[in-house]
Amino acid sequence: MKLDTKNIDQLKIGLEIHCQLTNLNTKLFCKCLCNYRNLPPNENTCPICLGLPGTLPLLNKRAVEFASMICLAFNCSIPEKISFYRKNYFYPDLPKNFQITQYNSYELSSIGYNGLYYFANDLLGGSSDSSNENQKPSVRITRIQLEEDPGKIVYEDDKSSINNYSLIDYNRAGVALVEIVTEPDFTSPSDVRLFLNEIINIFEYLEVCDPALEGSIRCDVNVSISGGKKVEIKNISSFKDVEKSILYEITRQKTLVMHDIDVQAETRHWDERRKITIAARSKEKEEEYKYFPEPDIPRINLGGENFVSGLRSQMHELPAERLARYKDTFKITPHTARILVNSKKISDFFEQALKFYSAPVEVSNWIVNELLTKINELEKSDSSKTSFNILSGSHMSPRLIASMAKLVEEKTTSRSMAREIFDTCLKTGDDPFELVKRLDTKRISNTEQIADLIKKIVSDQPHLINQSKSNPNVTNFILGLIMKETQGKADPQVSMNLIREIISQSDKQS
Amino acid sequence: MKDLFKLPANLVVSKIKNGEFSAEEYISVIIGRINETDSRINSFITTNFEDALEKSKKIDKKIQTGEKTGIFAGIPIGIKDNINVKGLKNTCASRMLSDYISPYNATVIDRLEDQDAIVIGKLNMDEFGMGTTSEFSAYGPVRNPWNTGYVAGGSSGGSAAAVSSLQIPISLGSDTGGSIRCPASFCSVIGLKPTYGTVSRNGLVSYSNSLEQIGPIARTIFDIVPLLNTISGEDINDNTTSPSTNFCRIKSDEELRTAKFKVGLLSDLIQSSDHQIISGIQDKIDLLEKHHHHLENIKLSMIDFAVAAYYIIATAEASSNLSRFDNIRYGYHLNPEGYEWTSYFSKSRSLFGDEVKLRILLGSYVLSAGYFGKYYAKAQLVRSLIRNEFKNLFQKFDIILLPTMPVLPFKLGEKISNPVEIYNLDLFTIIANLTGLPAISIPAGFSKEGFPFGVQLIANAFEEQKLVDIAVLFEKEADYGECFPEL
Numbered sequence: 001m002k003l004d005t006k007n008i009d010q011l012k013i014g015l016e017i018h019c020q021l022t023n024l025n026t027k028l029f030c031k032c033l034c035n036y037r038n039l040p041p042n043e044n045t046c047p048i049c050l051g052l053p054g055t056l057p058l059l060n061k062r063a064v065e066f067a068s069m070i071c072l073a074f075n076c077s078i079p080e081k082i083s084f085y086r087k088n089y090f091y092p093d094l095p096k097n098f099q100i101t102q103y104n105s106y107e108l109s110s111i112g113y114n115g116l117y118y119f120a121n122d123l124l125g126g127s128s129d130s131s132n133e134n135q136k137p138s139v140r141i142t143r144i145q146l147e148e149d150p151g152k153i154v155y156e157d158d159k160s161s162i163n164n165y166s167l168i169d170y171n172r173a174g175v176a177l178v179e180i181v182t183e184p185d186f187t188s189p190s191d192v193r194l195f196l197n198e199i200i201n202i203f204e205y206l207e208v209c210d211p212a213l214e215g216s217i218r219c220d221v222n223v224s225i226s227g228g229k230k231v232e233i234k235n236i237s238s239f240k241d242v243e244k245s246i247l248y249e250i251t252r253q254k255t256l257v258m259h260d261i262d263v264q265a266e267t268r269h270w271d272e273r274r275k276i277t278i279a280a281r282s283k284e285k286e287e288e289y290k291y292f293p294e295p296d297i298p299r300i301n302l303g304g305e306n307f308v309s310g311l312r313s314q315m316h317e318l319p320a321e322r323l324a325r326y327k328d329t330f331k332i333t334p335h336t337a338r339i340l341v342n343s344k345k346i347s348d349f350f351e352q353a354l355k356f357y358s359a360p361v362e363v364s365n366w367i368v369n370e371l372l373t374k375i376n377e378l379e380k381s382d383s384s385k386t387s388f389n390i391l392s393g394s395h396m397s398p399r400l401i402a403s404m405a406k407l408v409e410e411k412t413t414s415r416s417m418a419r420e421i422f423d424t425c426l427k428t429g430d431d432p433f434e435l436v437k438r439l440d441t442k443r444i445s446n447t448e449q450i451a452d453l454i455k456k457i458v459s460d461q462p463h464l465i466n467q468s469k470s471n472p473n474v475t476n477f478i479l480g481l482i483m484k485e486t487q488g489k490a491d492p493q494v495s496m497n498l499i500r501e502i503i504s505q506s507d508k509q510s
Numbered sequence: 511m512k513d514l515f516k517l518p519a520n521l522v523v524s525k526i527k528n529g530e531f532s533a534e535e536y537i538s539v540i541i542g543r544i545n546e547t548d549s550r551i552n553s554f555i556t557t558n559f560e561d562a563l564e565k566s567k568k569i570d571k572k573i574q575t576g577e578k579t580g581i582f583a584g585i586p587i588g589i590k591d592n593i594n595v596k597g598l599k600n601t602c603a604s605r606m607l608s609d610y611i612s613p614y615n616a617t618v619i620d621r622l623e624d625q626d627a628i629v630i631g632k633l634n635m636d637e638f639g640m641g642t643t644s645e646f647s648a649y650g651p652v653r654n655p656w657n658t659g660y661v662a663g664g665s666s667g668g669s670a671a672a673v674s675s676l677q678i679p680i681s682l683g684s685d686t687g688g689s690i691r692c693p694a695s696f697c698s699v700i701g702l703k704p705t706y707g708t709v710s711r712n713g714l715v716s717y718s719n720s721l722e723q724i725g726p727i728a729r730t731i732f733d734i735v736p737l738l739n740t741i742s743g744e745d746i747n748d749n750t751t752s753p754s755t756n757f758c759r760i761k762s763d764e765e766l767r768t769a770k771f772k773v774g775l776l777s778d779l780i781q782s783s784d785h786q787i788i789s790g791i792q793d794k795i796d797l798l799e800k801h802h803h804h805l806e807n808i809k810l811s812m813i814d815f816a817v818a819a820y821y822i823i824a825t826a827e828a829s830s831n832l833s834r835f836d837n838i839r840y841g842y843h844l845n846p847e848g849y850e851w852t853s854y855f856s857k858s859r860s861l862f863g864d865e866v867k868l869r870i871l872l873g874s875y876v877l878s879a880g881y882f883g884k885y886y887a888k889a890q891l892v893r894s895l896i897r898n899e900f901k902n903l904f905q906k907f908d909i910i911l912l913p914t915m916p917v918l919p920f921k922l923g924e925k926i927s928n929p930v931e932i933y934n935l936d937l938f939t940i941i942a943n944l945t946g947l948p949a950i951s952i953p954a955g956f957s958k959e960g961f962p963f964g965v966q967l968i969a970n971a972f973e974e975q976k977l978v979d980i981a982v983l984f985e986k987e988a989d990y991g992e993c994f995p996e997l
Contacts, residue, residue, distance in 0.1 A: 054712070054716070097836060
């Protein structure tokens with residue numbers, strides 16, 4: 001089914017994104033490892049994250065800094081003071097039966113508020129001279145808050161009715177989460193996808209979260225259309241399914257409206273296998289969370305402007321900033337710059353290569369035109385390989401790319417020959433300069449030698465001179481003969497100039 | 511040898527060091543005393559005798575070999591059963607935790623053991639600290655050593671009664687709304703609630719986090735001071751501890767003679783107390799006057815709202831704190847087979863005592879959506895107004911004086927069916943918890959029927975030293991630490 005999402009009346013989509021701060025060493029309130037993955041059940045726990053009686057939460061200050069960086073990346077304001085609240089509800093995966101989180105109803109408690117995210121056209125691949133019509137609307141960020149992850153319930157079976165038991169693994173309990181809540185400012189599912197991709201990219205640049213880790217980023221979606229109430233979709237386990245779930249939900253809601261059925265405010269769950277949303281089993285009532293300030297964590301005075309400027313100085317460059325630098329300082333084309341910036345790994349690779357040879361345009365061309373093309377080919381032929389594997393593969397290195405750029409830029413090697421050298425070096429790990437020397441492939445730019453060759457050709461085939469008057473391709477034909485004779489070593493530019501010179505001379509003579 | 515249990519801790523330490531008797535001998539006497547008396551007092555929930563004897567032998571060896579020993583070398587200490595001691599049951603006097611053995615030490619326990627104190631057992635209390643009489647215990651009520659038909663006060667009733675009945679020289683209690691000072695007053699011992707943030711709460715099972723502190727109980731101020739100093743101080747395991755804690759000391763007579771305090775008398779509260787308490791407090795006031803301290807009557811404007819504010823805040827926090835007791839990770843034995851987890855939860859939670867259930871319900875109610883502003887926010891407002899009032903008072907005064915409790919100990923069961931009447935008894939003590947200020951209860955005499963009562967002093971934040979100074983003065987004039995109950 002193809003759905004046109006462009007003209008749906010008042011389609012409003014809002015997001016709640018949960019992101020684990022996986023790059024922290026420890027959990028949010030104790031010294032257990034943040035990296036709980038692949039550990040035997042309940043081994044990554046301590047009295048604090050198990051909520052044993054008498055234990056107190058000990059705030060991880062680095063988590064506050066990480067969350068603040070995320071706030072800055074989304075242009076949020078950061079208050080002078082932040083505080084934590086208890087959200088009380090009973091669930092077996094929640095060791096204390098309350099979650100320590102932030103809550104803005106009674107005071108400004110959260111680490112970030114009133115943010116704004118602009119879709120940078122260049123980052124999205126829109127044309128650089130786009131008019132306002134193509135400009136995507138910016139997305140308001142309601143708030144960003146810091147909170148703890150619960151543990152995990154492992155069911156005996158997917159179907160709850162036939163379960164005899166369920167098991168609880170608290171290894172994840174207490175891992176730091178940042179929740180980003182947007183206003184319902186998205187008007188199309190594809191914008192949501194672009195935004196989520198961009199979030200992943202920003203997290204990678206900030207080095208706060210590794211989005212590749214399973215379950216490190218989760219997203220709930222709110223969808224409403226004209227005349228209907230807001231429907232929340234939960235349980236969307238992969239980012240890929242977010243767009244699908246929204247499309248499904250729009251269709252469902254439109255169908256209801258068409259039949260004059262009211263769209264109820266409700267929570268629905270995404271069924272991953274059937275790719276549909278289903279009403280939550282028991283109608284989830286307006287939950288009573290009995291929020292109140294967490295008495296064990298005193299209000300934290302962040303330090304205002306000093307804190308923010310200090311953070312900025314230790315923050316990594318963001319994708320948008322890097323893109324601007326590539327375009328404005330390096331004069332790289334927007335298209336190439338965008339490809340580099342959209343992956344931090346590739347962009348970092350580029351930055352490394354520049355350290356060996358500082359010719360940004362040529363180096364960027366080598367990465368985008370040669371290296372990434374190779375990677376794409378390889379990925380197609382072997383889906384198990386990812387671009388990362390290849391980038392970190394045995395013979396690929398920023399130094400090699402830099403050397404290639406240098407070979408070409410200093411005009412000692414033709415581009416086609418350089419490609420061959422590149423292929424060989426990738427396979428063997430040879431140094432390109434050594435290879436050039438060894439193969440004696442130094443370009444012939446000696447004008448006398450080339451001129452002699454041209455003269456010989458013209459004297460062997462005198463008709464070429466006459467034909468050249470009517471057919472401009474003759475010069476290219478002669479160049480081809482030279483290349484054949486020199487096995488491609490002749491400098492094409494020098495050769496071409498000489499050909500034209502000699503023809504015009506012969507012409508005058510005749 | 512037989513009467514060693516009558517000695518204060520500071521004397522015992524020096525006698526063990528001098529070799530007058532060994533730590534092992536002393537601990538054996540203490541064990542004998544507890545065994546002999548506890549059937550009448552019921553202050554212990556768990557005893558740790560074997561381990562205590564082992565430890566005493568180690569300390570004797572240390573002394574013999576000339577190794578350095580701590581300031582409590584060989585001293586048995588009783589710990590309220592809501593403070594975690596590794597390897598011992600931590601029941602909080604609740605059936606909910608009847609099988610729960612703690613896997614870790616509270617910070618105060620680590621600090622005491624660093625000073626070679628010996629944990630002799632865990633002491634009885636009101637369930638989760640919720641009570642003023644120590645009658646709400648799953649292990650039966652604590653009995654007042656001065657008359658075992660009467661309440662010992664609470665919630666740290668076991669901690670006060672054990673010290674008062676000469677079972678042990680020192681103990682730790684916790685004070686959320688008077689839980690150290692009330693039983694200290696009823697049992698004629700000294701009990702001190704430190705400034706909020708002085709003593710780490712790490713390992714104290716939370717009842718109301720923003721109000722409570724662990725504090726020392728002893729028969730003499732000379733034992734209170736080293737105990738307080740040992741447990742005080744900033745702790746990386748409690749974000750609410752403060753770096754501004756000061757060490758206290760016993761000042762010389764000369765120093766005390768020259769110190770002149772401005773003392774505010776809460777005359778309304780004094781006058782509203784039992785008449786025998788009024789005259790006992792007056793004796794203390796006269797004593798201060800004799801020593802040329804400046805006295806002045808003062809009034810509190812917000813006092814009428816204090817009890818309500820206190821019970822809203824305390825129960826709100828309690829309802830959340832106690833929600834973790836779902837018997838999933840720990841608790842007591844209950845076979846989960848046949849239960850769905852919500853029904854298992856309900857079944858588990860039914861083991862709370864009635865008073866605890868009452869407070870959880872109350873706390874859940876005041877935190878409900880729509881009621882937050884009406885109750886919790888208002889209570890916090892009252893709290894900050896009372897705080898401000900005291901801030902202003904302490905710009906002028908050094909000490910504020912009032913009775914610890916308005917009443918003498920009453921009969922077991924006498925008030926158990928009237929919760930509001932009991933809540934109102936907390937008025938004099940909750941002030942210090944709402945404001946976070948340090949307060950001490952010092953024995954002030956006995957009624958003609960032989961029931962003790964205490965005088966309470968409140969000082970400005972982190973000025974425990976002033977409380978100690980006055981306590982020394984009182985103790986030198988009338989040493990109730992030498993009055994022992996007949997058992």
